[in-house]
Each structure stands twice: as structure tokens, then as C-alpha cells.
Amino acid sequence: MSNAEVPAADHGRASSTARPRGIGALLLSEFALLFRRRRTWALLSALAAIPVLLAVAVRLSGEGGGPSFVGEIAGNGLFTGFAAITVAVPLFLPLTIGVVAGDSTAGEASLGTLRYLLITPVGRIRLLLVKFAAAALFCLTAALTVMVVGILIGLALFPVGPVTLLSGTQVPVIDAIARALLIAVYVAVSLLGLSAIGLFISTLTDVPVGAMAATVVLSITSQILGSLSQLSAIHPYLFTTHWFGFGDLLRDPISWTSFGENALLQFGYVVVFGSLAMGRFVTRDILS
Amino acid sequence: MTTSGLAVETRGLTKRFGRHEAVSSLDLDVPTGSVFGFLGPNGSGKTTTIRMLLALAAPTAGTISVLGSEMPSRSADVLPRVGALVEGPGFYPFLSGEANLTRFDAAEPGTSSRTREGRVADALARVGLPAAARKKVGSYSLGMKQRLGIAVALLSPRDLIVLDEPTNGLDPQGTREVRALIRGLNADGTTVLVSSHLLAEIEQLCSHAAIMRTGRLVAQGGLDELRGTTAAFELETPDAERAVGVLARHGLAALVTDDVHVGDGRRVDAALPGDVLSEDLVSALVAADVRVRGVAVRRPSLEECFVELTGEGFDVER
Structure with missing residues (x-):
């Protein structure tokens, strides 16, 4: 402040006649914020550890068995990716998504940055949109991390060859890798509904840890409900229903039914919980 | 209301939290071009009022006009002309001071990314922080965070600057610098609303003042008016x-x-x-x-x- 006499330079600040309301800069800023946090990298590292642990365990013990695909790893390294994502879907992926989505506005509130963003004025709906976009990007990054690290460690530790699909036909390695990446996309889409739920819970509180925990608990509850045959009537509407449907992408020809149904269901959750989040956040008093 | 010559005007402004009335039918008049001291003990409703002025909280009753436009309905047009420090600074501790300012500048619609770097550097220079620009905010002292908070308010040229307890955590030298900064801003034609619970600290700075107590306005007006003519x-x-x-x-x-x-x-x-x-x-x-x-x-x-x-x-x- 010793330079307090320096006049305010007037460069920047677009003229008031034509103020672009673009969202691009804010979106980039949000993505940068996500990937400049050590926490994000810790979450991704934990996810990357899953295929590594699986592959090393199989390699050291030399025996298969256990969850689906694990038995095939020793014969074909590409199966490490499939096995790892199967292990990660029920708990580890929802856990990391819960952290990122639950933190979205509650985290800003607890840091005290929310009020400054709103004063800029970022626009409340605009902020929710970029927060959801960042959570969606994280879903994709997380699923790809598990799959890509799985394929790489499989290539490093095991022989790799043509993959026999669930329908019995054999496809070349490159085709199998393409299907593996498609599975990662399927899993990322599967997690969008949970991201929207996390975003909504995040708008309810200024305590990020609470929002994270509630989001993860909901994902587990939904899976438990999905396992109770007495509740089969509600199963089609649970956001976890199609979480394991990616096996259909390992058929020849690819069966897109579960992909489509899953995408539609997740879209429904995004619309419902996105609207709830907006309804709550737009009218809310920011007292953090 | 644009012709009233008031940068901030509230009528019957009231905010209730449950049964507790934090602000009671407040009629605040902040003249354009003034340095306005918004005074009162802790808990007297100053910060709640400021939150309502900035559209962070909705009034229970009453009207607000900021820079001639009704709030909170016109906040998208009004807020780019307003810079504010509210209830202490808030930052991402894992980002540098510079990256924090860049983030807030990017969040403002209509700012050009081409000139962002220049705006951030200017704001840092005005609060004397260029040396700490690349350090993580988590390692800043309270006084440095306070300065960085003021820098956020100064990113773009503003017509109204609201500073809630700006000298909190600052040493006497820092307090003097904040006073000089406020005088400089005011000399450039910016209306400055400064809240404080330390009357003596900003008394010498203000042209006008309002005094709050338990959510009510006790007195407001020009400083000489307030002190009385005797x-x-x-x-x-x-x-x-x-x-x-x-x-x-x-x-x-x-x-x-x-x-x-x-x-x-x-x-x-x-x-x-x-x-x-x-x-x-x-x-x-x-x-x-x-x-x-x-x-x-x-x-x-x-x-x-x-x-x-x-x-x-x-x-x-x-």
C-alpha cells in the first residue's frame, strides 16, 4: 500500500455497452482450481492404486479367482483394467465423487470465497453450472484413471493378446482397448446422477465434510436397496441400477441398451437434483 | 432514485433470523462521493446490512437502492460497479495470492482475459503485496490476507467500495496505509462505505457516518452534524x-x-x-x-x- 497513490489503471473491464456474459473463463478457472488442489491428486492416486494393487497381487500369488475379471488377468493383462473398474465402481469411485461434488458450494462457503465469488458477481446459476461441469470432468478423469492405469500395469506385468468377449468372439488388442475406454465413459456417465445429488446436498450446508459424507452414504444406500429383491419395484429408478451394466459393451455386436437406459436415468437425476440445487441456491442467504 | 445523489439508500430495511431481528427498519442514506463511516459495536447489524446491500442475503422487509438501482433484483448490473470486503477475507489457501485474484477476476462476467494479468498486478501493487504475489495464501499473515481482500475489491474500477472492518488484523502502519488508500479512492470519485467497531480509527477519515446499535440506526449524517454544533x-x-x-x-x-x-x-x-x-x-x-x-x-x-x-x-x- 506504499503505492497507494498509483492511479488505478483502467485497462481491462470491457465497456459497459457490450459485456459478454461468457462462461469460458470461469469454466477454465474452475477446472484449474480442481486440478491445482493436492486433494484432487490424492484422490486420483488412490484410484490409480487399485489396478496396481490388483495386478501386483495376482502377479505375486500367481493365482486367479476372486471378483469378476480378476481370474483372467494372469492370462491377458488387458483384463486388469476391467477388473479394477469393477472393484472401484461400488465404493471407491462414489467416494471420490462424493468428495468433489459435496465440496462444490459448501467448500467455497467454508473457505469464505463463496461471498466474494457472488459479489463479483459470478451469478448463482452460472456458478452451479461450472461446479457441475467440474464434477462431471472429475467423474471422467476418475474412471479413465482406473482404466488407463489398469491397462498400463497389465501391459507391464502380463502377456497381452486378443480378448475373448462375453459373447465368445475374439477381438484384437486395439479393439479391446477402445472398448475399455468406452467402459470408462460408461462409468463416468453412471456417476453424473450422484454428482448432481452431491451438488444439491452441497447447497444445503456450509460444512463440506457433511455434504461429502451424505453423498457417499446415499450411493451406498441406493446399492443396498438395489440388492433387496423385495424392493424390485423401485429398482429401475435407483441411480445405481445400471452401475454394473458396462458388461454389455463387451459383447459383439455391442449392446447399447444399457448404455442408453443408464444415460437417460442419469440425465433424469441431473435434471431433478440440478433443479433442486438451483431452487435452493438462488434464494439462499449467504451468511458464511 | 438515480437523481437522489445517494450511492446507497435503504428504506425500512429489516432482516429477521427466526425470531431474532438483526436489522430493524433501517433508513440508510450514503451520499455519492462520501466516505461513509458505518459504525456500531460488534453484533449491531452492520455486516447483515452490508450482506443485504450486496445481494448476499434477502431483506425480510424494506427496499434497497445501490448506485441508483434496486437491489437485489438488479444485482447483475450493479455489482460489477461495486467492490467489497465483507466479514474478513476469504481465499483458497492452496493458491498463491496472484492465482486467487485471477480466480475472482475470471469469475466476473465481462472481464477480458487478455488484460487480466495487468489488473491483478495493479491490484496487488495498490495494496503493497507484489513481493508476496507468488506465495500461497495459506502462508500469509492476517494482515496480508486483509490487504489481499482489499485488492479483490480493487480489481476493476468501482463506483462504490464497501469495506467491512478493513483494518482488522492490521498493525498501526497497515492501518495508516488503508486510510491513505481510502482517501486516494475517494479522491478519484469513488464512494467508500467503511464499517468499523472502532470509532476513533476511522473518525478522521469520514465525511459522513451512521451509528448502529442492536439493529437500529441511532444517528446518521455529516460528521459535524453528528458531533453536534456545540x-x-x-x-x-x-x-x-x-x-x-x-x-x-x-x-x-x-x-x-x-x-x-x-x-x-x-x-x-x-x-x-x-x-x-x-x-x-x-x-x-x-x-x-x-x-x-x-x-x-x-x-x-x-x-x-x-x-x-x-x-x-x-x-x-x-
Whole structure:
């Protein structure tokens, strides 16, 4: 402040006649914020550890068995990716998504940055949109991390060859890798509904840890409900229903039914919980 | 309301949290171009009022106009012209000071990314932080965070700057710098609304002030208005009786204070009405052969006015 006499330079600040309301800069800023946090990298590292642990365990013990695909790893390294994502879907992926989505506005509130963003004025709906976009990007990054690290460690530790699909036909390695990446996309889409739920819970509180925990608990509850045959009537509407449907992408020809149904269901959750989040956040008093 | 010459105008502004009324029918008038002191003890409703002015919280009742536009309905148009520091700075501790400012600048619609770097560097320079620009905010001292918070308010040219307790955590040197900064901003035509619970700290800065207590406005207006037109006239002289006579002819009821005297000098106290000039009194005294050893005109401080207005000390309420 010793330079307090320096006049305010007037460069920047677009003229008031034509103020672009673009969202691009804010979106980039949000993505940068996500990937400049050590926490994000810790979450991704934990996810990357899953295929590594699986592959090393199989390699050291030399025996298969256990969850689906694990038995095939020793014969074909590409199966490490499939096995790892199967292990990660029920708990580890929802856990990391819960952290990122639950933190979205509650985290800003607890840091005290929310009020400054709103004063800029970022626009409340605009902020929710970029927060959801960042959570969606994280879903994709997380699923790809598990799959890509799985394929790489499989290539490093095991022989790799043509993959026999669930329908019995054999496809070349490159085709199998393409299907593996498609599975990662399927899993990322599967997690969008949970991201929207996390975003909504995040708008309810200024305590990020609470929002994270509630989001993860909901994902587990939904899976438990999905396992109770007495509740089969509600199963089609649970956001976890199609979480394991990616096996259909390992058929020849690819069966897109579960992909489509899953995408539609997740879209429904995004619309419902996105609207709830907006309804709550737009009218809310920011007292953090 | 644009022609009212008020940067901020509230009418009947009320905010209730459950059964607790934090702000009660507040009629605030902040003149355009003023440095407005928004004063009151902790918990008197200053920050809640500021949150409503900035559309962070919705009023329970009443209207708000900021820079001539109704709030919160016009906040998207009004807020880019307003810079604010509200209830302490808030930052991403894992980002540098520079990256934090970049983030807030990017969040403002209509700012050009081409010139962002320049705006951030200017704002940092104005609060004296260029040396710490690349350090993580988590390692900043409270005073540095406070400065960075002011820098956020200065990213773009503003018509109104709201600073809530801007000198919190600053050392005396930092406090002086903030005062200089506020004067500089005001000289450039920016209206500055400064809230504080320390009256003395910003008294010398303000042209206008409002005093809050338990959610209500106790007084507001120009600083001289608030202090009252009456000042105390203090005279030291050995010719006390003659002086009392002279002062009486000018309409002043003077008293000789016996217990305060140096040598044969004695002190004469009188209330000085606003229409009497002290220099006229002094020349009249000298003309009447009163030996004037010392004269002082003492105006009450805002704090004394506050105590007089409320009959209470300036302490935390409730």
C-alpha cells in the first residue's frame, strides 16, 4: 500500500455497452482450481492404486479367482483394467465423487470465497453450472484413471493378446482397448446422477465434510436397496441400477441398451437434483 | 432514485433470523462521493446490512437502492460497479495470492482475459503485496490476507467500495496505509462505505457516518452534524472573573474551574455555540485586557457522541 497513490489503471473491464456474459473463463478457472488442489491428486492416486494393487497381487500369488475379471488377468493383462473398474465402481469411485461434488458450494462457503465469488458477481446459476461441469470432468478423469492405469500395469506385468468377449468372439488388442475406454465413459456417465445429488446436498450446508459424507452414504444406500429383491419395484429408478451394466459393451455386436437406459436415468437425476440445487441456491442467504 | 445523489439508500430495511431481528427498519442514506463511516459495536447489524446491500442475503422487509438501482433484483448490473470486503477475507489457501485474484477476476462476467494479468498486478501493487504475489495464501499473515481482500475489491474500477472492518488484523502502519488508500479512492470519485467497531480509527477519515446499535440506526449524517454544533471553549488566564464577564456579553455561560490551575492562572470553561467564532472571543478578551495564556476549542469525538446518544458504552451488545 506504499503505492497507494498509483492511479488505478483502467485497462481491462470491457465497456459497459457490450459485456459478454461468457462462461469460458470461469469454466477454465474452475477446472484449474480442481486440478491445482493436492486433494484432487490424492484422490486420483488412490484410484490409480487399485489396478496396481490388483495386478501386483495376482502377479505375486500367481493365482486367479476372486471378483469378476480378476481370474483372467494372469492370462491377458488387458483384463486388469476391467477388473479394477469393477472393484472401484461400488465404493471407491462414489467416494471420490462424493468428495468433489459435496465440496462444490459448501467448500467455497467454508473457505469464505463463496461471498466474494457472488459479489463479483459470478451469478448463482452460472456458478452451479461450472461446479457441475467440474464434477462431471472429475467423474471422467476418475474412471479413465482406473482404466488407463489398469491397462498400463497389465501391459507391464502380463502377456497381452486378443480378448475373448462375453459373447465368445475374439477381438484384437486395439479393439479391446477402445472398448475399455468406452467402459470408462460408461462409468463416468453412471456417476453424473450422484454428482448432481452431491451438488444439491452441497447447497444445503456450509460444512463440506457433511455434504461429502451424505453423498457417499446415499450411493451406498441406493446399492443396498438395489440388492433387496423385495424392493424390485423401485429398482429401475435407483441411480445405481445400471452401475454394473458396462458388461454389455463387451459383447459383439455391442449392446447399447444399457448404455442408453443408464444415460437417460442419469440425465433424469441431473435434471431433478440440478433443479433442486438451483431452487435452493438462488434464494439462499449467504451468511458464511 | 438515480437523481437522489445517494450511492446507497435503504428504506425500512429489516432482516429477521427466526425470531431474532438483526436489522430493524433501517433508513440508510450514503451520499455519492462520501466516505461513509458505518459504525456500531460488534453484533449491531452492520455486516447483515452490508450482506443485504450486496445481494448476499434477502431483506425480510424494506427496499434497497445501490448506485441508483434496486437491489437485489438488479444485482447483475450493479455489482460489477461495486467492490467489497465483507466479514474478513476469504481465499483458497492452496493458491498463491496472484492465482486467487485471477480466480475472482475470471469469475466476473465481462472481464477480458487478455488484460487480466495487468489488473491483478495493479491490484496487488495498490495494496503493497507484489513481493508476496507468488506465495500461497495459506502462508500469509492476517494482515496480508486483509490487504489481499482489499485488492479483490480493487480489481476493476468501482463506483462504490464497501469495506467491512478493513483494518482488522492490521498493525498501526497497515492501518495508516488503508486510510491513505481510502482517501486516494475517494479522491478519484469513488464512494467508500467503511464499517468499523472502532470509532476513533476511522473518525478522521469520514465525511459522513451512521451509528448502529442492536439493529437500529441511532444517528446518521455529516460528521459535524453528528458531533453536534456545540463545542467546549477552554480558556487559561489569571483574570478569570473579567473573562467570565466578557464571555457573558457574547452569550456564553462560563464557569471558573478552581481545581485546575497553574500558578496564578485559572481555567474558564464554557459551551461554544455554533454561531460564535472562537477568534472573535479571543480578540474581545484581549481588548478587555484579559491575559490569555491558553485557549482550546474541543469538539467531542464520535465516541463521546455515541455515549451521549445511547447513554451506554461502545461495547458488544447481547
